[in-house]
Amino acid sequence: MSTRIAFLKGHGTENDFVIVPDPENALDLSPAAVAALCDRRAGIGGDGVLHVVRSAAHPETRSMAPEAEWFMDYRNGDGSVAEMCGNGVRVFARYLQHAGHVGEGDLAIATRGGVKTVHLAKDGDITVGMGRARLPEGEVTVSVGEHNWPARNVNMGNPHAVAFVDDLAHAGNLYSAPPVSPADAYPHGVNVEFVVDRGPRHVAMRVHERGSGETRSCGTGACAVAVATARRDGADPAVTGTPATYTVDLPGGRLVITERPDGEIEMTGPAVIVAEGEIDGEWLENAVN
Numbered sequence: 001m002s003t004r005i006a007f008l009k010g011h012g013t014e015n016d017f018v019i020v021p022d023p024e025n026a027l028d029l030s031p032a033a034v035a036a037l038c039d040r041r042a043g044i045g046g047d048g049v050l051h052v053v054r055s056a057a058h059p060e061t062r063s064m065a066p067e068a069e070w071f072m073d074y075r076n077g078d079g080s081v082a083e084m085c086g087n088g089v090r091v092f093a094r095y096l097q098h099a100g101h102v103g104e105g106d107l108a109i110a111t112r113g114g115v116k117t118v119h120l121a122k123d124g125d126i127t128v129g130m131g132r133a134r135l136p137e138g139e140v141t142v143s144v145g146e147h148n149w150p151a152r153n154v155n156m157g158n159p160h161a162v163a164f165v166d167d168l169a170h171a172g173n174l175y176s177a178p179p180v181s182p183a184d185a186y187p188h189g190v191n192v193e194f195v196v197d198r199g200p201r202h203v204a205m206r207v208h209e210r211g212s213g214e215t216r217s218c219g220t221g222a223c224a225v226a227v228a229t230a231r232r233d234g235a236d237p238a239v240t241g242t243p244a245t246y247t248v249d250l251p252g253g254r255l256v257i258t259e260r261p262d263g264e265i266e267m268t269g270p271a272v273i274v275a276e277g278e279i280d281g282e283w284l285e286n287a288v289n
């Protein structure tokens with residue numbers, strides 16, 4: 001009989017993930033294996049994989065182990081590695097709670113973008129301390145067909161280009177990555193957000209994610225959008241001395257983002273586990289070879 005590998009499926013505002021618990025980092029989760037799992041027709045389907053590993057068992061996070069017991073080894077749907085996933089970290093925390101690894105209260109989670117603190121209640125929305133944004137100098141341009149928009153370069157641990165548009169439909173079908181220039185602004189690729197106003201401190205967005213294509217939500221993207229919008233609105237908390245809270249609507253739901261005067265950003269939104277099962281190890285091996 002072939003080996004069975006436990007998995008769960010979860011989502012945060014419909015940014016969906018295959019969750020693979022592997023506390024001792026025993027699985028060889030190659031890029032091809034991740035892509036096979038995320039395939040929506042031949043696999044389980046997801047925007048990415050949340051590989052659940054003890055920090056002490058992973059070479060990238062051993063040093064973080066005293067601070068954060070668990071490492072969110074996040075992979076994009078194409079198998080590439082990313083520094084951070086904002087929706088993923090909420091779903092990761094929900095999984096740890098679901099599996100009985102953690103209870104209610106504050107929980108530190110190691111990511112490639114540093115340790116993030118998650119506040120877990122018994123149920124309901126989850127709030128994550130996302131850290132501070134970096135705003136690299138220099139304007140960038142996002143293009144789709146005839147349209148070119150100036151965009152803001154925002155780094156939330158991972159790279160984003162935020163473009164304010166008149167109509168979200170102008171972003172087109174987003175089947176392929178929208179060109180962003182100059183190319184050397186993002187040597188490792190970029191997530192691109194298109195934003196429209198919905199009301200005071202309220203915006204809506206679409207996103208094309210590096211490594212996953214258009215998704216129904218992106219948590220780091222929503223934070224990048226809130227930061228860029230606050231600068232555009234003259235509401236930079238470091239300047240005004242008051243927190244700026246933005247409601248960000250995405251195709252898959254709503255996230256609320258607050259940036260404090262010290263630059264720390266908090267994101268609040270849902271996280272849901274929808275299923276659990278077993279992967280046929282033989283299928284995975286064949287899918288990869």
Ligand SMILES: N[C@@H](CCC[C@H](N)C(=O)O)C(=O)O
Pocket residue numbers: 015076081082083084085086087088158159191209210211212215217218219220221
């Ligand atoms: N969906 C995520 C972001 C995942 C990583 C991203 N595609 C990248 O490559 O940087 C989120 O919710 O933040």
